[in-house]
Amino acid sequence: MISLIVNGTTHQVDVDPATPLLYVLRDTLGMHGAKYGCGLGQCGACTVMLDKQAVFSCLTPVAVLEGRQIKTIEGLGTIEHPGPLQQAFIDEQAAQCGYCIAGMIMRAQALLERTSSPTEAQIRAQMQPNLCRCGTHIRILAAIRLAADTMRQAAIPGRVQEVSR
Amino acid sequence: MNALSRRGLLGTGGALVVAFSTRPVFAQAEHAPTKLPGSLSVQPHLSGWVQVAPDGAVTVFTGKAELGQGIRTALIQIAAEQLYLAPGVISLVTADTGRTADEGYTAGSHSMQDSGTAIMHAAAQVRAILLQEAASRLGVDAGALSTTNGRVQAADGRSLGYGELVGSLSPDQVASQTIALKDPATYTVMGKKMPRVDIPGKVTGAAAYVQDMRLPGMVHARAVRPPRYGATLAKLDSSKIETMPGVIKIVRDGSYLAVIAEGEWQAITAMRALQDAAVWTGGQPMPDQAKIFETIQSLPVQDSVILDRKAEMAPAVHTLKARYLRPYGMHGSIGPSCAVAQLQDGVMTVWTHTQGVYPDRAALAELLQMPPQAIRCIHTEGSGCYGHNGADDAAADAALLAQALPGRPVRVQWMREQENTWEPFTPAIVAEVQASLSADGTIVDWQYGVWSNTHNMRPGNGGRLMPSWARANPLKPSPPMPIPQPEGGGDRNGIPLYDLPTAHVVSHFVPDMPLRVSAMRGLGAYTNVFAIESFMDELAAAAGIDPVVFRLKHLTDARARDVVQRAAQEFGWDKAASLPAGHGRGFAFARYKNLGAYAAVALEVAVEHETGRVRVVRAQCAVDSGQAVSVDGIRNQIQGGLVQSSSWTLYEAVTYDATGITSRDWSSYPILRFPAAPDSVEVHVINRPGMPFLGTGEATQGPTSAAIANAVMDAAKVRIRELPLSQERVKAAIGV
Ligand code: FES
Numbered sequence: 001m002i003s004l005i006v007n008g009t010t011h012q013v014d015v016d017p018a019t020p021l022l023y024v025l026r027d028t029l030g031m032h033g034a035k036y037g038c039g040l041g042q043c044g045a046c047t048v049m050l051d052k053q054a055v056f057s058c059l060t061p062v063a064v065l066e067g068r069q070i071k072t073i074e075g076l077g078t079i080e081h082p083g084p085l086q087q088a089f090i091d092e093q094a095a096q097c098g099y100c101i102a103g104m105i106m107r108a109q110a111l112l113e114r115t116s117s118p119t120e121a122q123i124r125a126q127m128q129p130n131l132c133r134c135g136t137h138i139r140i141l142a143a144i145r146l147a148a149d150t151m152r153q154a155a156i157p158g159r160v161q162e163v164s165r
Numbered sequence: 166m167n168a169l170s171r172r173g174l175l176g177t178g179g180a181l182v183v184a185f186s187t188r189p190v191f192a193q194a195e196h197a198p199t200k201l202p203g204s205l206s207v208q209p210h211l212s213g214w215v216q217v218a219p220d221g222a223v224t225v226f227t228g229k230a231e232l233g234q235g236i237r238t239a240l241i242q243i244a245a246e247q248l249y250l251a252p253g254v255i256s257l258v259t260a261d262t263g264r265t266a267d268e269g270y271t272a273g274s275h276s277m278q279d280s281g282t283a284i285m286h287a288a289a290q291v292r293a294i295l296l297q298e299a300a301s302r303l304g305v306d307a308g309a310l311s312t313t314n315g316r317v318q319a320a321d322g323r324s325l326g327y328g329e330l331v332g333s334l335s336p337d338q339v340a341s342q343t344i345a346l347k348d349p350a351t352y353t354v355m356g357k358k359m360p361r362v363d364i365p366g367k368v369t370g371a372a373a374y375v376q377d378m379r380l381p382g383m384v385h386a387r388a389v390r391p392p393r394y395g396a397t398l399a400k401l402d403s404s405k406i407e408t409m410p411g412v413i414k415i416v417r418d419g420s421y422l423a424v425i426a427e428g429e430w431q432a433i434t435a436m437r438a439l440q441d442a443a444v445w446t447g448g449q450p451m452p453d454q455a456k457i458f459e460t461i462q463s464l465p466v467q468d469s470v471i472l473d474r475k476a477e478m479a480p481a482v483h484t485l486k487a488r489y490l491r492p493y494g495m496h497g498s499i500g501p502s503c504a505v506a507q508l509q510d511g512v513m514t515v516w517t518h519t520q521g522v523y524p525d526r527a528a529l530a531e532l533l534q535m536p537p538q539a540i541r542c543i544h545t546e547g548s549g550c551y552g553h554n555g556a557d558d559a560a561a562d563a564a565l566l567a568q569a570l571p572g573r574p575v576r577v578q579w580m581r582e583q584e585n586t587w588e589p590f591t592p593a594i595v596a597e598v599q600a601s602l603s604a605d606g607t608i609v610d611w612q613y614g615v616w617s618n619t620h621n622m623r624p625g626n627g628g629r630l631m632p633s634w635a636r637a638n639p640l641k642p643s644p645p646m647p648i649p650q651p652e653g654g655g656d657r658n659g660i661p662l663y664d665l666p667t668a669h670v671v672s673h674f675v676p677d678m679p680l681r682v683s684a685m686r687g688l689g690a691y692t693n694v695f696a697i698e699s700f701m702d703e704l705a706a707a708a709g710i711d712p713v714v715f716r717l718k719h720l721t722d723a724r725a726r727d728v729v730q731r732a733a734q735e736f737g738w739d740k741a742a743s744l745p746a747g748h749g750r751g752f753a754f755a756r757y758k759n760l761g762a763y764a765a766v767a768l769e770v771a772v773e774h775e776t777g778r779v780r781v782v783r784a785q786c787a788v789d790s791g792q793a794v795s796v797d798g799i800r801n802q803i804q805g806g807l808v809q810s811s812s813w814t815l816y817e818a819v820t821y822d823a824t825g826i827t828s829r830d831w832s833s834y835p836i837l838r839f840p841a842a843p844d845s846v847e848v849h850v851i852n853r854p855g856m857p858f859l860g861t862g863e864a865t866q867g868p869t870s871a872a873i874a875n876a877v878m879d880a881a882k883v884r885i886r887e888l889p890l891s892q893e894r895v896k897a898a899i900g901v
């Protein structure tokens with residue numbers, strides 16, 4: 001049994017410790033946000049946050065995750081109450097097929113939690129590992145800029161504190 | 166009072182006739198009364214498109230599939246408009262052999278013409294029938310009734326809901342020839358902004374794709390593919406793998422090899438072990454990549470002259486000649502192909518992201534040796550689809566394995582390297598062109614030839630499903646066929662839309678396929694437009710005329726001129742002389758298939774002199790897709806198309822050697838990443854209310870490529886005629 005903390009909830013999972021987090025999230029825990037794209041750390045479709053970093057869940061065996069904070073797209077908001085980045089992606093209509101989007105949002109979330117006013121170059125550098133084949137890049141960048149603005153201006157004290165560290 | 170009642174709907178013995186004004190509403194339907202509009206011709210029953218339940222719930226059916234292009238939202242908008250409903254109350258059922266019309270493939274930018282047109286007419290007719298019923302029940306003239314939000318209202322305040330009127334809708338009611346459409350001037354939903362219905366779920370992690378399906382009792386499978394086309398399985402000791410954790414079954418049929426396991430990671434682990442254990446032999450010889458264009462041009466061809474015009478022209482003073490090349494390219498969806506299948510009580514259900522549920526079903530019937538009626542294919546969204554990728558083959562894998570494990574749903578997803586090595590590529594193409602100019606810079610002669618394989622190896626039969634090839638009793642793919650003009654395949658857009666009174670265009674169809682190929686976004690249009698629009702710039706330069714002016718000089722089609730002028734004006738073409746050092750501007754135009762959307766692209770690139778690296782800095786596009794339904798949807802498609810085409814144009818080529826396909830992952834097949842994304846791509850939609858839908862999805866694939874090549878010429882004074890315009894190729898051309 002391995003205990004995993006996902007979006008603040010602890011789960012006991014009975015899997016081979018070598019199993020990459022991606023498959024445990026999707027198959028064992030039923031969370032489908034993170035996607036399989038390459039299994040090679042080349043596309044970012046599987047991106048989740050581990051502590052404060054964006055990581056490739058396809059390459060991260062669960063054996064090393066005991067006691068660490070895993071955050072997935074499901075932890076940022078719901079369809080009824082989307083989080084600021086999710087809302088920004090809706091506002092900018094930043095998806096075509098959308099397959100890459102959960103990974104995009106998680107990588108952007110890691111940046112915005114670290115840097116409340118990222119420059120364009122910082123955003124692009126941060127997003128470099130994630131691929132989008134539909135060519136939604138322009139809208140994804142716009143959504144990240146919009147979310148940075150709303151997160152900065154947000155009156156929600158917890159979030160302001162978090163992003164301005 | 167609404168537009169329809171103002172115009173006066175005249176009921177004559179059950180047939181609905183509407184008094185028309187002279188606006189250009191779907192003139193096609195009026196002039197050709199024998200054929201019903203759009204896909205109503207394949208499914209004339211109104212109930213095949215629109216159903217109203219007694220509780221007023223409205224369901225709309227389409228045989229087309231959501232491929233990431235946003236068609237779901239646009240079709241709901243159309244139905245809502247014609248039914249006078251809020252879009253939110255409509256449910257839409259997409260391609261499903263158990264429920265929807267056979268609309269063939271979702272391809273070729275046809276969905277709006279075929280399905281959009283059918284739904285528009287069906288919805289309008291259903292609403293007209295409901296209105297008639299309300300009129301007779303309320304004892305008033307239909308013209309005196311109005312409709313809002315699914316209720317028909319009389320002037321005195323009495324009203325009836327659609328649900329109360331459904332008795333008038335017989336499931337056998339056939340669409341009528343005459344049409345009663347809303348006046349486009351009164352549209353409140355079509356052409357207006359409507360957020361896409363699928364985005365909120367997709368950004369919050371809801372299960373949205375076939376990849377996310379988790380049916381009760383579902384198991385996971387992986388196929389083990391040969392290292393190259395035609396290799397056979399010589400030896401395999403799988404005894405140790407059979408007892409690996411979670412493994413349920415190893416399936417082997419000739420050289421077809423797969424494993425089914427309880428968990429997905431267990432399936433992958435067992436697949437890797439099988440890969441290590443398998444010994445393969447033989448296989449088709451691979452072509453020499455360095456000589457591929459010569460190879461293509463030396464293979465046997467079937468020639469057809471697709472244009473032959475002759476006129477008295479001014480004497481030629483200048484003749485130019487050029488050859489343009491495009492290597493094999495891949496679809497490269499971010500999510501590898503996937504399907505789920507279950508054989509239960511003699512019925513095989515397949516959830517698939519195929520582009521054609523009916524053709525796929527027919528091919529699967531042959532593969533599985535089951536009657537088609539015993540197979541149900543349900544389109545379930547996958548990762549973005551840009552043509553014939555591994556979707557149908559993954560469906561075949563899932564169905565074969567479900568047949569081997571009856572009762573349990575079997576999910577198969579391809580691995581990245583399987584997608585990259587086994588998907589059907591877009592063919593390598595050669596285009597040769599020669600043209601002459603008169604003294605005043607008019608094109609007086611145009612000779613063009615294009616060499617290409619087929620662009621359609623979709624599952625016409627079971628043998629076109631790749632998993633069928635390795636089995637002990639393999640099926641043979643039906644032979645490749647050219648797609649005839651006017652749409653064309655390799656020769657799509659091979660005929661320029663310009664005024665060329667003397668012109669000769671030959672399509673050299675090459676049946677032998679050195680690599681597996683099929684349809685990809687734009688088909689031959691991408692390369693033909695690259696060639697034609699690059700060459701137009703070369704001719705303009707030879708004539709000493711500005712490239713935009715040169716195009717307009719040869720363009721009389723008014724809608725074509727509109728997009729050209731609009732893109733140039735929005736870009737500031739006249740003022741672009743003052744670009745920074747190392748920057749250049751490029752222009753290109755095409756009307757997709759010469760039948761679909763008009764698109765013009767003006768863009769600016771930056772060329773890094775030392776490295777040869779090219780980046781698109783900004784782009785302005787003008788597009789005319791006819792009646793616009795979802796303006797933002799069109800923008801999204803055009804922006805995405807431009808960025809994707811930039812990636813094809815700057816980076817992409819499938820690589821191969823004697824061992825097989827070598828571009829197996831994203832490091833060996835690089836595509837555009839964020840640092841190279843343009844700063845801005847603006848799209849100007851020229852809406853044509855009341856005009857036929859022209860489709861959008863493929864319109865900028867071609868123009869983008871030539872606009873980039875033309876901009877590179879402007880920036881670095883090098884004319885590159887071989888795709889991609891990779892860093893190495895540009896650097897070599899600059900000669901640094
Ligand atoms: S799936 Fe993890 S990086 Fe591609």
Ligand code: FES
Pocket residue numbers: 095096097098099100101131132133134135136233499548549
């Ligand atoms: S939206 Fe389709 S891959 Fe990004």
